[in-house]
Amino acid sequence: xxxxxxxxxxxxxxxxxxxxxxxxxxxxxxxxxxxxxxxxxxxxxxxxxxxxxxxxxxxxxxxxxxxxxxxxxxxxxxxxxxxxxxxxxxxxxxxxxxxxxxxxxxxxxxxxxxxxxxxxxxxxxxxxxxxxxxxxxxxxxxxxxxxxxxxxxxxxxxxxxxxxxxxxxxxxxxxxxxxxxxxxxxxxxxxxxxxxxxxxxxxxxxxxxxxxxxxxxxxxxxxxxxxxxxxxxxxxxxxxxxxxxxxxxxxxxxxxxx
Amino acid sequence: xxxxxxxxxxxxxxxxxxxxxxxxxxxxxxxxxxxxxxxxxxxxxxxxxxxxxxxxxxxxxxxxxxxxxxxxxxxxxxxxxxxxxxxxxxxxxxxxxxxxxxxxxxxxxxxxxxxxxxxxxxxxxxxxxxxxxxxxxxxxxxxxxxxxxxxxxxxxxxxxxxxxxxxxxxxxxxxxxxxxxxxxxxxxxxxxxx
Numbered sequence: 001x002x003x004x005x006x007x008x009x010x011x012x013x014x015x016x017x018x019x020x021x022x023x024x025x026x027x028x029x030x031x032x033x034x035x036x037x038x039x040x041x042x043x044x045x046x047x048x049x050x051x052x053x054x055x056x057x058x059x060x061x062x063x064x065x066x067x068x069x070x071x072x073x074x075x076x077x078x079x080x081x082x083x084x085x086x087x088x089x090x091x092x093x094x095x096x097x098x099x100x101x102x103x104x105x106x107x108x109x110x111x112x113x114x115x116x117x118x119x120x121x122x123x124x125x126x127x128x129x130x131x132x133x134x135x136x137x138x139x140x141x142x143x144x145x146x147x148x149x150x151x152x153x154x155x156x157x158x159x160x161x162x163x164x165x166x167x168x169x170x171x172x173x174x175x176x177x178x179x180x181x182x183x184x185x186x187x188x189x190x191x192x193x194x195x196x197x198x199x200x201x202x203x204x205x206x207x208x209x210x211x212x213x214x215x216x217x218x219x220x221x222x223x224x225x226x227x228x229x230x231x232x233x234x235x236x237x238x239x240x241x242x243x244x245x246x247x248x249x250x251x252x253x254x255x256x257x258x
Numbered sequence: 259x260x261x262x263x264x265x266x267x268x269x270x271x272x273x274x275x276x277x278x279x280x281x282x283x284x285x286x287x288x289x290x291x292x293x294x295x296x297x298x299x300x301x302x303x304x305x306x307x308x309x310x311x312x313x314x315x316x317x318x319x320x321x322x323x324x325x326x327x328x329x330x331x332x333x334x335x336x337x338x339x340x341x342x343x344x345x346x347x348x349x350x351x352x353x354x355x356x357x358x359x360x361x362x363x364x365x366x367x368x369x370x371x372x373x374x375x376x377x378x379x380x381x382x383x384x385x386x387x388x389x390x391x392x393x394x395x396x397x398x399x400x401x402x403x404x405x406x407x408x409x410x411x412x413x414x415x416x417x418x419x420x421x422x423x424x425x426x427x428x429x430x431x432x433x434x435x436x437x438x439x440x441x442x443x444x445x446x447x448x449x450x451x452x
Contacts, residue, residue, distance in 0.1 A: 001407065002364040003385060040432070045365055070261050076387060076430050096261060098430060121290060123363060123389045172363070201359055226364065256365045256385040258432065 003256045004220045005045040005227035006244055007205060008234055010035060012081075013052045015061040019183075019235055029235055033068045039234065040073045042241040043258040047073070048101060048175075048229065051081030052150075063095045070096020078126050086115050093120060101175065103128040104148040107155055107162075110169055117170025126205075127171035131159045131192055132179045144192055151179045159192070160199050167200045174200060175229065177207035185211025185232055188219035197224035205229055213239060213247035220253055259288045259322070262429040262436060268443050276308035284443070285312055288429075289324030293348065293392070294336030296324055306341060313343050313421055318447040320376075320439075321423030326394050326416060329423050335392055344418045346396035351409065358409045361391040368414045368426065370404045375445045376422045376438060377403060377415065384434045386414070386426035393425055420447035 010032050011018045017030040036047055047069070051062045059082065066079055079092040080101025089100040100120075106112050106127055117125045130151055136143040144159035163174055176196050178189035188209045197204040203226035206219040216228045233239055245255045263270045263286070270286070271278065279285060287309070289296055300306040313319060321329045328340040333348035340348070351360050365385040370377045386406075393412040396402060403422065404415035415424045422442065428435035 002362065002366050005364055043432075072265065074262055074265070074429060074436055075432050076427075123290075123361060172361075201356065203359065203363060257383075258434075 001254055002226070003045070003254050004225075004248065005205075006216065006241065006255070007046040007048055007227050007229045008036075008039045008044045008241075009048045009050065009207065009229045009231040011050050011052050011231070012062060012065055015065060017235070018052060019232060032065050033072075035235070036069045036073050036077070039241060040075060043245065043256065044075070044241050045256055046075055046227070047077035049077065049079045049081075049097075050101070051079070053082070063091060066092055066095040066097055080126070080128055084109075085112070086119050089116050089120065089124075093124065099124050099126050099173070101126045101128045103130065106166070107146060107148050107157065110165065113166060113169040113171050117172070122170050122172035122202075125171050126173045126175060127163075127166040128175040128177065128207075129159060129162060129166070130177050130179050131189075133189075133192070142195065144195070147179060151182075160195060163196045163200050167202050171202065173203045173205060175205045175207050176225075177229075178209060181209030182207075183232065184209050185238075187211065187215040188223060188225075188228065190218055190223040193219055193223035193225050197226075203227065211238070213244050216244060217248060217251055217253060220248070259286060259429045262439055263443075266436065266440055266443060274303055274305070276304040279305060279308040280311055282312065282317060284318040284320070284447075285309070286320045286322070286442075287325040287329075287423075288322040289328070290389075291324060292335060293324060293328050293333040293340065294338045296328055297338055297340060300328075300341075309341060310343070313419075316420045316447050318442065318445050319343075319421045320442045321421065322429075323390060323425060323427060326423035326425045327392055329416075329421060330394055330396065333392065343421055344394075344396050344401050344416055344423075345398065346394065346401065346416075348392050349395050350392050353409045355409065361389055362408045363389045365431075366406050366408060366426075368404050368406050370415075372400070372403050374403045374415075374417060374422065374449065376417065376441050378441050379437055380404070380434070386424075386428070386431040386435060388414075388426045390425055394423070417449070419449065 076098035078099035146157040205227040206225035207229035327348040406414035
């Protein structure tokens with residue numbers, strides 16, 4: 001039986017670790033390479049790096065971060081943020097990432113998912129979706145709408161339909177990020193996560209709102225997620241990877257203990 | 259994989275040249291993707307023959323993921339003939355339970371079933387990172403060194419003579435994976451170190 005994964009999310013801006021609350025008010029809180037190594041040694045199962053660098057001039061810095069991480073961290077990690085083409089994806093994979101993470105660019109050009117999946121294999125392609133709770137409408141019957149540009153732009157796409165489409169196009173995993181829960185540390189959006197996990201046959205990673213071990217327990221059981229993304233919880237030292245896993249293990253959730 | 263070897267202080271080259279493969283002190287044979295496509299590339303470049311010769315000569319060889327599948331006699335993926343270094347077949351997962359997603363992707367426990375220098379220091383409950391839809395099934399049970407459970411119990415590490423092969427990714431499996439890689443690098447290619 002597979003273990004449930006705990007994935008640490010590192011937002012990287014101009015080569016620094018940053019943390020946002022509801023996608024605004026970002027501040028810099030450390031060195032991503034050093035932080036990644038620390039989490040790795042503590043037993044994190046996977047890492048995600050999101051490049052939130054504002055200026056495209058500084059994109060090359062991200063590849064340096066990826067190479068430095070790949071030289072000393074031997075678990076899977078994915079990289080996202082600003083990947084618009086198969087060539088962009090190829091660069092981060094060659095620098096040592098195991099997977100690429102596409103979001104806004106995939107909404108604008110769904111073929112990116114198919115092309116990247118064909119070029120590198122579905123297991124390399126993670127579709128990340130930012131989701132906003134809205135009143136149900138004919139276009140968005142689930143009441144969950146896909147938003148892009150870090151939550152600034154509404155798309156009119158229903159999150160469930162987009163999740164299924166992503167799977168058909170060749171995504172190997174989905175990150176479901178609730179804009180409403182992001183950065184609040186008040187718990188994951190259980191209902192959204194479960195609905196998507198029940199709609200697709202690929203692993204679902206819950207994101208946004210993880211504030212304590214109980215939240216992870218709920219989303220990995222009731223929420224039917226295969227993995228939970230954590231950020232603030234670890235970055236601010238509220239808890240540790242070891243404590244999270246101990247909590248889950250004691251409550252009967254299979255996790256990798258080291 | 260090369261980064262992991264470098265981390266352990268081991269020099270390696272990535273090569274498509276059969277001569278380099280013939281001369282190598284040891285060979286790591288990783289792979290992702292489609293078995294039929296991989297076999298075709300190996301044949302086109304004469305690498306299949308080079309690998310067979312290296313195996314016959316006793317060079318320690320480590321197969322990983324797809325590399326643990328195409329060392330068998332044949333594969334269900336594309337119904338093809340493979341390298342036949344270990345008699346057996348590569349099978350596809352078939353599950354009726356939709357909770358068992360294919361591919362298996364993530365961390366799972368690997369249980370050693372036969373002592374082997376490659377598995378030295380491996381505990382009973384250690385986990386490794388898997389991404390696969392097919393699994394190796396050697397004919398001879400003695401070729402199964404460790405097992406994993408995902409819907410069924412399947413061979414996760416197989417070996418014969420100077421060849422060992424893991425279905426999981428050592429290079430993505432944290433300290434446990436690095437330990438096995440270090441074991442391989444120290445291994446002289448005989449089934450028992452004495």
